[in-house]
Amino acid sequence: MTVPDRIGPYRVERLLGVGSFATVWLGHDPVLDSYVAIKVLAENWSHDLRVRERFRDEARLLRRIDHERLVRVHAVGELPDGRPYAVLAWADRGSLRDRLAAGPLPVPTALHLLDEIAAGVAVLHRHGVVHRDLTPGNILFRSAPDGTPDPVERVVIADLGLAKALAAASGLTARAGTPGYMAPEQDDPLAVVDTRADVFGLGRLGIRLLGMDGATDPGAGGARDPGTGGTRNPGAAGATDPGTDAPKGGLRLRAGVPQQVSTVLRTATAHHPAGRYPDATAFRAALQRAVRERATPEQPARERAAGYRSTGPGRGSGAVPRRTLRRLGLTAATLGWLAAVGATTADAVPGRPATSVTVAGGRVTVALPPGWQGFGDGWAGQYGGDGDLEPGVVISPRPRRWLADPTVPGAFVGVSTTAAARTTPAGFLAERPHADCATAPTRRTRQGNIDWTVISFACGGSRSAIVEAAGYDPDGTALVYAQIVPPVGSGPDFVDRLLAGIRVR
Incomplete structure (x- = not known):
């Protein structure tokens, strides 16, 4: 097979793969200084109008849908011999x-x-x-x-x-x-x-x-x-x-x-x-x-x-619709972490409301604001070195409604050793932007036994405020994360009181 020097404006670096209908080359975009995958219709199918149309259909479908879960199309073109090609995002980590x-x-x-x-x-x-x-x-x-x-x-x-x-x-x-x-x-x-x-x-x-x-x-x-x-x-x-x-x-x-x-x-x-x-x-x-x-x-x-649970976007029958996510001022990246499953242990006394919840066999304890409850004992999608879910809990007056109803205040608290191994508290929070909200300056506060990095977002609408906070546990081996939606009119000290009630040992 002859290796072309260029395909359209792209310099060809090497062959990526050959299939029944197409050949794919790794190309370099000199304008954007980035690599792309260039899919070219195979020569033996170049005169088959059905195959040519099928090839173009793929690019049209990808371009029309244009979703991060699908390979994205950057451009289409045609070689001097008439064969069509499509310029795709390069899957640099293989198959x-x-x-x-x-x-x-x-x-x-x-x-x-x-x-x-x-x-x-x-x-x-x-x-x-x-x-x-x-x-x-x-x-x-x-x-x-x-x-x-x-x-x-x-x-x-x-x-x-x-x-x-x-x-x-x-x-x-x-x-x-x-x-x-x-x-x-x-x-x-x-x-x-x-x-x-x-x-x-x-x-x-x-x-x-x-x-x-x-x-x-x-x-x-x-x-x-x-x-x-x-x-x-x-x-x-x-x-x-x-x-x-x-x-x-x-x-x-x-x-x-x-x-x-x-x-x-x-x-x-x-x-x-x-x-x-x-x-x-x-x-x-x-x-x-x-x-x-x-x-x-x-x-x-x-x-x-x-089907009771707290869940992130697209998580099956309990999924929160994207329009609801936008209404809540929450991003899909953030809510992907907020899936707590299982059961908590509460210190309730018969006839009295619980004052705290405990998860992970007593490793994590969260004090409950008056009238709040805890739900969950795992951070879905976040696995520790043993392959089990890392600790996580939702607390709210109505914990199973918290993600779906913007009028319900609440919080998610999770603890992750794997996150601590790859990033810092500030870096972790940087991964969770709220693009449609106004961001307050980052602040740091020590509450309980944790030094917290805290970022507040003013989002307007029914859920007017979202607070992201992260810090290391006392041993410095785990990252503790909290996302908080304070009650309306609760005052600026509500977040600090809630953070002070999070204890990790």
């Missing part, structure tokens, strides 16, 4: 296939990753698009933008070349997908292919991530995967492996995987679409319920069934 090739991922990491993948697919489904080719090679990782080191990378969905608008994805469609991850109905040119085909793909990805036999990729072998350097099966038009259409017998999941997750993956990979979850959002909600039930055995079954 899921690359990582799985090195061995199984830790179970908490794999569960979190499956949740993130489902969130990306849910974006497509909300825009009326079905991907149809969800494989490890199409799950990419990209460094987070400067100034947002947490998370240190983003999970993005790539290779929408097989995706179509749902209205056009049924009836006499070309068979397309990767054996082992492709839904059975994709092998039938007369079948309706809808979001449930992607649910099947999510289930197969879950089995790959969490199964005892996860080191064996049912879709492995073949050409290089575009844009990632990983391998993928080019035989979209070949025969499927009948043994991988759906899991047979009992799923052999690794130790540490919640038992209920097996049921979720079985449902997702049902042979008939009617037996699966309707879309990625429903799959994600079921996955989170399965994980939460393992983490919250004390929570009454009635409450688990009702």
Whole structure:
């Protein structure tokens, strides 16, 4: 293969990958001094009008949706020989296939990753698009933008070349997908292919991530995967492996995987679409319920069934809509940390209100303002070195309504050793801006046994003030974080009193 010197205005650095329909090069943008991935239609397909249009459709879809969970399109162009190309954001941290090739991922990491993948697919489904080719090679990782080191990378969905608008994805469609991850109905040119085909793909990805036999990729072998350097099966038009259409017998999941997750993956990979979850959002909600039930055995079954919890954006059935986030003056990055699950221990005496809550076996104690309650015993998405959730608790007069109702005051308190290992309290707070709010100068105060860095935001509307605070625990080994929405008219000393009531040992 001849390596071009330039593609449009971009200098070609090296080959990233070769697939059935396209070649992807790493390019350098001299104007912005940045690297990009340039996807060029393969020469052998350049005269096929259907393939050319499919190639352009991918760029149009990505450009139209333009979401951080999908690979973003910067520009499109055409080579002198007429072949189209698309300039994409470069996934500089490789693909899921690359990582799985090195061995199984830790179970908490794999569960979190499956949740993130489902969130990306849910974006497509909300825009009326079905991907149809969800494989490890199409799950990419990209460094987070400067100034947002947490998370240190983003999970993005790539290779929408097989995706179509749902209205056009049924009836006499070309068979397309990767054996082992492709839904059975994709092998039938007369079948309706809808979001449930992607649910099947999510289930197969879950089995790959969490199964005892996860080191064996049912879709492995073949050409290089575009844009990632990983391998993928080019035989979209070949025969499927009948043994991988759906899991047979009992799923052999690794130790540490919640038992209920097996049921979720079985449902997702049902042979008939009617037996699966309707879309990625429903799959994600079921996955989170399965994980939460393992983490919250004390929570009454009635409450688990009702879906009670505090949650971040897009977190399944309890998710707070984006319009609500904007109304509350809270950012998605912030609320992603505010998912407390489980049960707290309160020092209530029969007939008297509780005065404090204790979590993490007594490690963290938070004094309750009069009339407030505690809920939760874990910081969702924040795992310690042992793989378990780190401590976290929501306190509020109505803790289960705090995120969803802007008129309800409250606070989230979390403690993280992993956060302390990678950043400072000031750096941690810098990751949590509130773009639509006015920011007060940063102040420092010692309350209780913690030296706090505090930033206040005036946001207007129903939730007029938000306070972010962080500091080290007395040993300096853990970062203590609090987000506070004070009661209206509570006075400037309310925050300091609440911080003074947070004790970590």
